[in-house]
Amino acid sequence: MPAHTGTQLLLLGTAGGAATYPVRGAGASARSGIASAIVVGGRVHLVDAGQGVARQLTFADVAGAGPAHALRPLRAVYLTHLHSDHTMDLVNLLHCGYVQGWPDAPVDVFGPGPRDGVPGAPTDRRRAGAHLGTTRFLERLIDAFAADFDDRVSASRRPEPSTLVTAHDVLPPAGSADVSAGIPPVDPWFVAEYPDLRVTATLVDHGEMLPSLAYRFDTEAGSVVFSGDTSPSPNLVRLAQGADILVHEVIAARYATWQYGPEPLTERQRLAAATVMAKHTPSDQVGAIAEAAGVRTLVLTHLVPASVPAALWREAVRGFSGEVVVGEDLLTIPVGR
Ligand SMILES: [Zn+2]
Incomplete structure (x- = not known):
């Protein structure tokens, strides 16, 4: 496969939630778990690491160097939040990256960052203690x-896996976001800069999953x-x-019907659908x-449920x-005119 050239948006997986749909027949979807990337200067900046991400990066083969080297261009990973459908295959990426080697390691x-780093966030043990932030998540x-890692380190005499990654907890600047009365207006803040890429973030509203982040990537x-993941x-x-x-993430406006079938819903189904x-x-x-x-192109991803046909997603968009663009796995979109 030819190498990707220029700056590109690469969709790797477009399903929201657990990717457990049948591949054929009624309600089918072959979409992988949520993951996307910006490819710039031949390097991959990965956003989220849902189910199948290492395999999808292998299929995408950004460097055109073949499957045994397909993960080598990885430069950075950006997790939007710590729900499992966004993080499930991070450890697999680490395993595969360990085998292939990361030149940019x-x-x-x-x-x-940790929930108790956000002023006004719940502090009880169940809700605060469960969210210790990305650095601890990776350590765990x-x-x-x-x-497994012990065995591979002694067999390969390569460095410890922990030396292959550097974790960064991302939080709004101190004092800028008290969430006790909901997600407040926040100025986008600086996250990272690379020679060909600048990254900023903001706080979005994903219910109890706090903090949840959106990222902006500015390139030449x-x-x-x-x-x-966010409500409007x-x-x-x-x-x-x-x-x-x-x-942008999206859920079918008629989610309850897609998920549970035609009315009437049970009370439990109605509540579950409203919560989601x-x-x-x-x-x-x-x-x-x-x-x-005022954006030029809207790309729909994190499709929930993933089994809704592409044409129906497009028809639903108003205003x-x-x-x-209705997201498809392995779709690439050039950035810029
Ligand atoms: Zn989520």
């Missing part, structure tokens, strides 16, 4: 796989924003102002967000005057 892994992953060719978010609109591409809907952006509202942000 340590690979930077950015993600939300490496700990959990110690038996253009800019791309990833919403992460004024902070996201602000972060995405004038971007070339907005990659409140944390995400319905497909008939995402167009207005892209319009308010956006730009181009709409």
Whole structure:
């Protein structure tokens, strides 16, 4: 496969939630778990690491160097939040990257900082103590796989896996975001800079999963924003102002019907559907967000449920005057005109 050239948005997996759909027949979807990337200067900046990410990067083969080297261009990972459908295969990426080697190691892994680092966030043990941030998350992953890593280190005489990655906890600047009365307006803040890429972030609203982040990537060719998981978010609109591409999560406006079948729903089903809907952006509202942000292209991803046909996602978008792209696994979109 030829190497990717120029600056590109690469969709690796486009399913939201656990990717457990049948591959054929009724309700089928072959979509992998949520993961996307910006490819710039031949390097991969990965946003989220859902189910199948290492395999999808292998299929994408950004460097055109073949499957045994397909993970080598990885430069950095950006986790939007710590839900498992966004992080499930991070450890697999670490295993595969360990085998292939990362020329740019340590690979930077950015993600939300600890919950108690956000003023006003719940502090009880169950809700605060469960979220210790990305640095601890990565340490725990490496700990959990110690038996395997130990064996590989002694067999290969390579460095410890922990030396291959550098974790970074991302939080709003101190004092800028008290969330005791909900997600407040926040100025986008600086996260990282590379020679060909600058990264900023904001706080979005994903219910109890706090903190949840959206990221903006500015390159010489253009800019791309990833919403992460969020209900309609004024902070996201602000972060995405004038971007070339907005990659936005979406849930079917008729989610309950897709998930549970025709009415009437049981009380439990109705409550479960309402809870999920409140944390995400319905497909008939995402167009207005892209319009308010003034972006050129809206890319729908994190499709929930993933089994909804592409044509129906497109039809659901209202009030956006730009181009709409329904995300597909392994789709690449050039950044810039
Ligand atoms: Zn989520």
